[in-house]
Amino acid sequence: MSAISERRERERAHRHQLIITAARELAETEGWEAVTTRRLADRVEYSQPVLYSHFNGKDAIVSAVALDGFGELATHLRRARQAAPGPAHALRAVCRAYLDFATERPALYQAMFILPTELTFASAETPAPLRACFDEFVSCFPPANERRELFAEVLWGALHGIAVLSESGRIPPAGQEERIDLLVTRFADSPASPGTP
Amino acid sequence: MSAISERRERERAHRHQLIITAARELAETEGWEAVTTRRLADRVEYSQPVLYSHFNGKDAIVSAVALDGFGELATHLRRARQAAPGPAHALRAVCRAYLDFATERPALYQAMFILPTELTFASAETPAPLRACFDEFVSCFPPANERRELFAEVLWGALHGIAVLSESGRIPPAGQEERIDLLVTRFADSPASPGTP
């Protein structure tokens, strides 16, 4: 149970990641409806049952892809926020970065926010990347605002709504910039945050 | 081709609606994943192929349910708006009504906004009920606001995002009222709408 099983475990971990990236690539090129366990097994050059020795089922694979996506989204948002010339522009930068992410990686975004997921949100065992994403939204508002979390929730919801409605053609795909404009001007913190009476 | 075929056509139309309501009931009690063509055919006491003589496929049935949903949502929103004590309260009333609708009829809401649909949004041949829903949001803003439509789009997006994120547990289901509060205060029209320079 030494070097030999260590190597096996390493190989196993490698294959684990291989499955995830294969699923993601397949989804990004042909959409999630093309990601079947058979095609995925083909892609990783193993038979179907090995997928089930790594994941509890297809949903777990999708969730694993989604988790990677949250990690990437978190760094994407942080970079945008930190590159902004000042806190006043941070909000806009993060909003734009979020919508960019959603439109440029639609499959990944679907895995994160639309497909059934096994990830636990807003709870004690919420994975760090999810929390990091949320924190990026929180950081768009000054610490003086006692309701930053609420602001972050609503802003996130608004961005998600805009992203998904435009992606599915329920609102015109054009005009995203104006929507960001409106959202930003509406959410830019007022001088004194309206406190609860 | 007279009374006899008229009756047949009547019966056919009746069965058409029967399928739609059966699909909706099944979805509302057991969720859309339980709505299979076999179970639906069982429910309406016909064999599977008759479904396909009425609809092009399962998606078309879902879309028909969604269309009914849009009709109901439009009247729901209009009632709320008109019952509000004044235009200042209309915005809040409509927002609340929208989120109520989403949480009280989750299956219907899914058919309208989440499941793949054949309905055409934001186009020339957009069905009237969809347009009516959108118009309700537009009516929340004074005609003096030259960008009412943009406001409506973003508000709708925000509400949709909040609805779907909380429904799927991605933000805590509690605290909806505070989110409405924030959204309303942020979107309540400023005295002079910030015009484009």
Place this chain on the structure above:
DNA sequence: GCAGGATGTCTAGCGTTGCTAGAATTCGCT
């Protein structure tokens, strides 16, 4: 009243899906 034809409905089945039991194989160890 009764054959003929059109209309409508059902039975049966195709290909695919997610998932799994049990056979077969491989591989390290003594």
Place this chain on the structure above:
DNA sequence: AGCGAATTCTAGCAACGCTAGACATCCTGC
């Protein structure tokens, strides 16, 4: 070399959306 265990594959299940072709039903014209 051969045993034992871990791993991988073959084969198959039940359910899915959808459809072709057999079957029944009903109106029409004689």
